[in-house]
Amino acid sequence: MSAADENLCLDNQVCFALYSAANAMVRAYRPLLDKLDLTYPQYLVMLVLWQEQGISVKTLGDRLHLDSGTLTPLLKRLEAKGLVSRGRSERDERVRVLQLTQAGGELKLAAGGVPEQMRCKVGGSTEELLALKALCEQALERLSPAQD
Amino acid sequence: MSAADENLCLDNQVCFALYSAANAMVRAYRPLLDKLDLTYPQYLVMLVLWQEQGISVKTLGDRLHLDSGTLTPLLKRLEAKGLVSRGRSERDERVRVLQLTQAGGELKLAAGGVPEQMRCKVGGSTEELLALKALCEQALERLSPAQD
């Protein structure tokens, strides 16, 4: 097999492993998040808002590496479920100010067990998980075009 | 911060790192694959077919960990581009037999440089890439429900 052939072999592709693992991860979250009536990206938004409220769509997008084309409809769905409010900044009329509703805040309790349950599903030692996280973050860093 | 709070912190989530890295990877492929007029999942299908032709949608799905709901419309698009033919098995009328067209086979040459270009984008040492691949494959294995 030539070098080019080797490179085009699926089994040799780091990116395919990454892609498949990420898909499998989202699938594994589903039964857990169904109980919260959240999708995985919606859950990520809630994770951010449980930490810091009053942020803009821009800031949220920076945290999650997602853009307004993804977040605007997603946030509208969270608003429709009564979990999030999408106010406007008084200082800058362009900016949305994202807040949790009462129900949105309370959902944090129900979500408390999710990380531990997922940890069980993913398995592996703490060292392996930390190594995977570090390698993913390194790849993300290098794959992201410089922001200016 | 409580243990539950720690667990619900975005920065501590392996899964989020995996998810973000996979998204970034697909984004990084885009400019390379645009030249071939392929999306990343379409490229994956072509990788499989460059290795083995005459396989079914089921077999293809096993290789890529994707189902017919994803693959059927994708394969129709590849067929519309003239890269793939979707015949029927004579032995079993339910089964599609996937073949490359002339153009589909020839595209392999144009794709020859893609893996090397992506490798430059992802960066990192060979050891790191192999470690990332192994950890992703391990996670995939554990997250996939047993097939019996």
Place this chain on the structure above:
DNA sequence: TAGAAGTATATTGCACACAACTTATATCGA
């Protein structure tokens, strides 16, 4: 201070992923 440039969000269109379901065909078992 008016127009240019920049920024935040929203919209549109396309291509996934996948659950749930349907249809067509094949195989198994009494």
Place this chain on the structure above:
DNA sequence: TCGATATAAGTTGTGTGCAATATACTTCTA
């Protein structure tokens, strides 16, 4: 052999991701 069961692929509907573009507001600058 006939009906039950299984299997392969397709369909439908929902929710992302993201490029490209539009809109509205802000800030910069001549």
